[in-house]
Amino acid sequence: MLLRVVHETRYRYSPMVVNAHHVVHLKPASRQGQTLLSHSLNVDPAPVQQREAQDVYGNTRTYFSLQSAHENLTVVAESLVSTTPVNxxxxxxxxxxxxxxxxxxxxxxxxxxxxxxxxxxxxxxxxxxxxxxxxxxxxxxxxxxxxxxxxxxxxxxxxxxxxxxxxxxxxxxxxxxxxxxxxxxxxxxxxxxxxxxxxxxxxxxxxxxxxxxxxxxxxxxxxxxxxxxxxxxxxxxxxxxxxxxxxxxxxxxxxxxxxxxxxxGEDYVTLATGRDFLDVSPMRGVIRGGTHHVLDVAVTVEPVEAAAQV
CATH class of the missing domain: 3.10.620.30 (C8orf32 fold)
Known part of the structure; x- marks a missing residue:
């Protein structure tokens, strides 16, 4: 099964955030029964630094840094994953x-x-x-x-x-x-x-x-x-x-x-593994400013055949 995964995270801050550093676990793993075919991560506003690394459990995590003031942050991860039945x-x-x-x-x-x-x-x-x-x-x-x-x-x-x-x-x-x-x-x-x-x-x-x-x-x-x-x-x-x-x-x-x-089974997509949620949370970070925030998260997982008809 070919699955398209879109994970969209939106933050609205008040007052604005002066600068921020984030780490995300949003890149699916390639493992038994699952192969990552493509992946993109788009951040708005554009970060001044962005890099990938592996953590101690072999998961891919991405760091990015925002050095300009912003009231909104949008992070969109899109992946294409091939899955097979595993029992x-x-x-x-x-x-x-x-x-x-x-x-x-x-x-x-x-x-x-x-x-x-x-x-x-x-x-x-x-x-x-x-x-x-x-x-x-x-x-x-x-x-x-x-x-x-x-x-x-x-x-x-x-x-x-x-x-x-x-x-x-x-x-x-x-x-x-x-x-x-x-x-x-x-x-x-x-x-x-x-x-x-x-x-x-x-x-x-x-x-x-x-x-x-x-x-x-x-x-x-x-x-x-x-x-x-x-x-x-x-x-x-x-x-x-x-x-x-x-x-x-x-x-x-x-x-x-x-x-x-x-x-x-093949209708599941694995992102990351760890001791508990704290090791693999989809997104976390440190910000200066932004005392109050509103968070919206939307996830869509669909077969590529269905996605092509949209």
Missing amino acids: PLQSEGMPAMAAWDQVREQFRYRAGVAYDSASEFLFASPYVPRDDAFVEFARPSFVAGRPLPEAAYDLMGRIHTHMQYEAEITEVNTPALEALHLGKGVCQDFAHIMVACCRAMGLPARYVSGYLLTNPPPGQPRLIGSDASHAWASVYCPAAASEGGMAAAAGQWLDFDPTNNRAP
């Missing part, structure tokens, strides 16, 4: 996945064990604290010996059932524990809770930001979160232990969308 759990020749408790043991600290980069996603992060409440919520899904993907799917479904999607009930900086107690929130909260539950059980999990197809194909339901940036969770799943008794070193990240209770 590794049903792929032919796919090795059996390890039980969740085997994975937990694999990531317990032991002196002399080779470093696994996935272990960085075991620990608390600014919006995903460690708390016994996450253990209590997650425990029914994690029965001893249960394959990790099966346990994660069950957890995803229970979060979907427990949480009520409600816009404006939480903020972008609402911690996962608060959202869990509220039982309400948006996709960011659903994703943070799933990440927190997995980490509480000793399993690496990370936060994924991205988009959904705005208008689904005929006969398919419209998904929650399809008119804005979306978020979901990704869990690290190693292969099952070999006959020699050692777990296979190779593993893969499997994505789970608790907001819509499904595995992301």
